Amino acid sequence: MRVYADNAATTPISEHAKAEMIKYMDAEYENASSLHSFGQSAAAALAEARERIGKCIGADAGEIYFTSGGSEADNQAIISAAHFGAKKNKKHIISTKIEHHAVLHTLDRLKKEGYEVTLLEVDKNGLITADQVRDAIREDTCLVTVMFANNEIGTIMPIAEIGAICREKKIPFHTDAVQAAGHLHIDVKAMNIDMLSISAHKFHGPKGIGALYCRRGAYIEAIISGGAQEKGKRAGTENLPAIMGMAAALEDAVASIDENAEKLCKMRDKLICELSKIEKTIVNGDRVKRLPGNVNMCFQGIEGESLLLMLDMYGIAASSGSACTSGSLDPSHVLLALGLPHAVAHGSLRLSLSEYTTEAEVDHIIECVPKVVERLREMSPVWERILRGEEIL
Numbered sequence: 150m151r152v153y154a155d156n157a158a159t160t161p162i163s164e165h166a167k168a169e170m171i172k173y174m175d176a177e178y179e180n181a182s183s184l185h186s187f188g189q190s191a192a193a194a195l196a197e198a199r200e201r202i203g204k205c206i207g208a209d210a211g212e213i214y215f216t217s218g219g220s221e222a223d224n225q226a227i228i229s230a231a232h233f234g235a236k237k238n239k240k241h242i243i244s245t246k247i248e249h250h251a252v253l254h255t256l257d258r259l260k261k262e263g264y265e266v267t268l269l270e271v272d273k274n275g276l277i278t279a280d281q282v283r284d285a286i287r288e289d290t291c292l293v294t295v296m297f298a299n300n301e302i303g304t305i306m307p308i309a310e311i312g313a314i315c316r317e318k319k320i321p322f323h324t325d326a327v328q329a330a331g332h333l334h335i336d337v338k339a340m341n342i343d344m345l346s347i348s349a350h351k352f353h354g355p356k357g358i359g360a361l362y363c364r365r366g367a368y369i370e371a372i373i374s375g376g377a378q379e380k381g382k383r384a385g386t387e388n389l390p391a392i393m394g395m396a397a398a399l400e401d402a403v404a405s406i407d408e409n410a411e412k413l414c415k416m417r418d419k420l421i422c423e424l425s426k427i428e429k430t431i432v433n434g435d436r437v438k439r440l441p442g443n444v445n446m447c448f449q450g451i452e453g454e455s456l457l458l459m460l461d462m463y464g465i466a467a468s469s470g471s472a473c474t475s476g477s478l479d480p481s482h483v484l485l486a487l488g489l490p491h492a493v494a495h496g497s498l499r500l501s502l503s504e505y506t507t508e509a510e511v512d513h514i515i516e517c518v519p520k521v522v523e524r525l526r527e528m529s530p531v532w533e534r535i536l537r538g539e540e541i542l
């Protein structure tokens with residue numbers, strides 16, 4: 150049995166999105182900027198996609214800018230707000246310790262350019278409060294950027310409350326909603342969101358396409374210069390097949406959002422309940438304010454990498470928070486922000502489900518993980534010490 154439980158990394162493309170893409174690759178290959186009627190039909194499709202995508206998050210068509218994905222949308226939103234702030238001598242940005250690297254590394258760049266960044270601490274459940282944001286706001290704050298839902302531990306932030314505070318204080322508010330779009334209800338107007346990033350490949354759309362919502366009147370600037378596409382805010386011939394694939398995937402996801410959430414929450418909670426029976430195990434992230442498909446746990450005394458490799462042999466594709474594969478031995482910044490000791494954070498496992506996940510697949514995971522954890526603990530140099538009650542850091 151092959152079980153794909155790494156949907157927070159990317160999802161398989163839906164048949165509907167794929168068919169849409171092929172249609173626009175075959176018949177509607179023209180450039181939407183061309184003046185001939187062929188190009189104008191591509192332009193009409195583009196306008197329609199903008200409208201449909203906007204509708205899914207409560208935005209108008211004119212507020213949607215297509216990008217190459219979530220990372221680019223995050224970069225553009227943050228850099229735009231920072232540059233706009235600098236014009237008024239405001240160079241302070243508020244964010245959190247558990248953002249995606251597309252946000253954190255952009256903030257690092259801005260720090261080198263003289264911006265000051267406050268990264269809010271999360272509590273042990275991986276949440277911040279809106280009051281923390283309120284308390285961190287200063288005269289010179291030019292941006293608040295807080296993710297909608299976390300990609301590792303699935304926690305859902307109080308976005309509407311933060312939005313209300315930012316609107317009251319007249320501070321631009323951006324949210325990285327890459328994990329939320331198509332999975333949680335989003336209404337940019339009701340939630341007072343000024344900018345929001347989404348990425349198609351996290352909701353069964355194609356890779357390499359995303360969008361930045363930017364509220365009418367909010368400032369954005371081009372990161373990529375060139376032609377006048379996207380109202381001059383993002384040069385480059387539009388990837389119409391990918392855009393149409395994204396529109397189809399997002400509409401489908403939003404249409405069945407409650408149904409999928411109900412099914413996924415059941416599977417998620419079954420996994421958490423069953424895998425928690427393994428001794429010396431920690432569940433990471435709030436149990437309630439949590440993405441429907443996210444499971445994240447630490448098994449003391451083992452390494453996440455070994456766990457992933459052994460699960461792979463059982464046909465299970467999962468993920469671990471630690472980043473040894475990327476050449477760093479540091480465990481995930483998200484798990485460390487929860488206050489977990491390094492040794493514990495190293496033994497993490499993330500299982501991320503999608504509406505394609507079946508009961509039988511969940512049962513396969515429940516059967517395999519305890520076996521693999523036990524086997525690894527038998528070989529672990531520290532497991533005996535943990536059982537004796539020693540604290541391993």
Ligand SMILES: *Cc1c(COP(=O)(O)O)cnc(C)c1O
Pocket residue numbers: 157158217218219220221223249251296298299300325326327328348349351357358359
């Ligand atoms: C995947 C992801 C991104 C990056 O999106 P890409 O489209 O892969 O660039 C950004 N933020 C979060 C929370 C993500 O999960």
